[in-house]
Amino acid sequence: MKKLMILGASYSQLPLYKAAADLGIGTVAVSTPGDWPGFQLADECSYTDISDPEAVLEAAQKHKINGIATCCLDAGIRSVGYVCEHMGLKGLSAEAGKLCSDKYLMKEAFVRNGVNCARHICIRNREELETAVGTLKFPVILKAVDLMGSRGIFRCNTKEEVYSHYADTMTATGKDYCLLEEFIEGEMLGCEAMICDGELLYCLPNNIENYPGFVPTPIGHSVPYRKQKTLGGEVRRQVILALNALGMDNCPVNCDLMEKDGKIYVIEITGRAGGNCLPEIAGLYYGINYYEAIVRLAMDMDVKNLFAGESLRPAVLSHILTSDKDGILKQIHNENNPQPDLTDLSFNVSPGDEIRHYENGRDRLGQVILTGKNLQGCENRLVEVLSKISIEFIA
Numbered sequence: 001m002k003k004l005m006i007l008g009a010s011y012s013q014l015p016l017y018k019a020a021a022d023l024g025i026g027t028v029a030v031s032t033p034g035d036w037p038g039f040q041l042a043d044e045c046s047y048t049d050i051s052d053p054e055a056v057l058e059a060a061q062k063h064k065i066n067g068i069a070t071c072c073l074d075a076g077i078r079s080v081g082y083v084c085e086h087m088g089l090k091g092l093s094a095e096a097g098k099l100c101s102d103k104y105l106m107k108e109a110f111v112r113n114g115v116n117c118a119r120h121i122c123i124r125n126r127e128e129l130e131t132a133v134g135t136l137k138f139p140v141i142l143k144a145v146d147l148m149g150s151r152g153i154f155r156c157n158t159k160e161e162v163y164s165h166y167a168d169t170m171t172a173t174g175k176d177y178c179l180l181e182e183f184i185e186g187e188m189l190g191c192e193a194m195i196c197d198g199e200l201l202y203c204l205p206n207n208i209e210n211y212p213g214f215v216p217t218p219i220g221h222s223v224p225y226r227k228q229k230t231l232g233g234e235v236r237r238q239v240i241l242a243l244n245a246l247g248m249d250n251c252p253v254n255c256d257l258m259e260k261d262g263k264i265y266v267i268e269i270t271g272r273a274g275g276n277c278l279p280e281i282a283g284l285y286y287g288i289n290y291y292e293a294i295v296r297l298a299m300d301m302d303v304k305n306l307f308a309g310e311s312l313r314p315a316v317l318s319h320i321l322t323s324d325k326d327g328i329l330k331q332i333h334n335e336n337n338p339q340p341d342l343t344d345l346s347f348n349v350s351p352g353d354e355i356r357h358y359e360n361g362r363d364r365l366g367q368v369i370l371t372g373k374n375l376q377g378c379e380n381r382l383v384e385v386l387s388k389i390s391i392e393f394i395a
Contacts, residue, residue: 009038
């Protein structure tokens with residue numbers, strides 16, 4: 001039996017394990033020790049830090065794998081590229097994996113290759129920070145280069161905020177440097193794609209719903225992109241430029257972008273499928289199991305035919321369930337009845353769990369996925385679905 005090594009064994013990676021099993025492929029779960037559900041689904045396990053490329057390569061050789069993949073998290077991207085290159089597997093090169101995992105190296109590659117992106121300055125000490133503050137206009141972003149989500153990222157409107165949050169950023173990061181970037185005030189969007197042997201198999205821009213925190217954090221996505229007719233072509237062009245800049249090939253693609261005054265900027269790009277239900281959205285839109293596509297690509301199986309047809313659904317929307325306060329969960333009350341358009345309504349917390357007010361993806365309570373004839377219909381339906389869900393805390 002051929003084996004697929006999957007980096008990560010949490011809730012988000014479970015569909016990869018299931019897709020591999022459905023294809024008759026054995027799985028090797030890789031994560032640090034813990035009560036991770038992927039360990040229960042996998043055929044074999046390796047208790048290894050997925051952010052350590054050499055350790056992951058050692059485990060991959062020991063388990064004699066035929067492919068390696070991850071989804072919904074960035075920690076293992078360098079290891080994916082490292083293992084693919086050293087074992088001759090289908091996937092990212094070691095250099096591409098390295099560039100995907102460091103936002104400074106990524107931005108430098110963007111600039112060299114003509115990708116539209118925000119101005120940035122690498123900061124290694126307080127003196128460089130003070131010089132940079134006088135170079136960029138406010139607001140600015142302090143950004144850790146090696147973390148995902150909103151960790152280590154702070155929007156700063158004044159010099160005082162920059163100096164205050166610099167220590168927070170450097171405490172969060174594993175590097176001895178960070179970035180100070182101009183803040184592009186515009187409309188966020190995302191793009192999911194997949195590249196195989198230099199061919200972009202699909203390119204799906206999506207609208208983003210942000211949680212209104214100190215740094216806006218995506219909690220929802222929807223397709224089709226509202227400005228597809230006017231800006232869809234430019235999104236595709238910038239994504240291709242970014243892929244070429246980093247030398248990315250044979251991988252799923254997750255890209256964050258910003259649109260300002262009709263111009264598309266690439267914020268960052270990486271070689272894995274996005275989180276927050278983006279694989280489900282892509283799968284529903286194209287009428288496929290997108291996790292199967294990820295497995296097929298990693299195992300060097302045919303994947304191009306999955307994207308040969310037209311999209312099957314006019315609109316798809318996802319929304320992450322959140323709480324605006326802390327507490328111990330007593331019960332989630334859900335009065336929604338099963339309906340064909342309510343593709344998924346699930347919860348990943350149980351009574352007795354500690355609930356935290358939402359700051360990033362680790363604070364999610366569950367998810368909603370809806371399909372419809374148009375985006376407005378999906379958005380109206382989401383309001384209805386959410387009105388029938390309430391959270392009860394232990395007093």
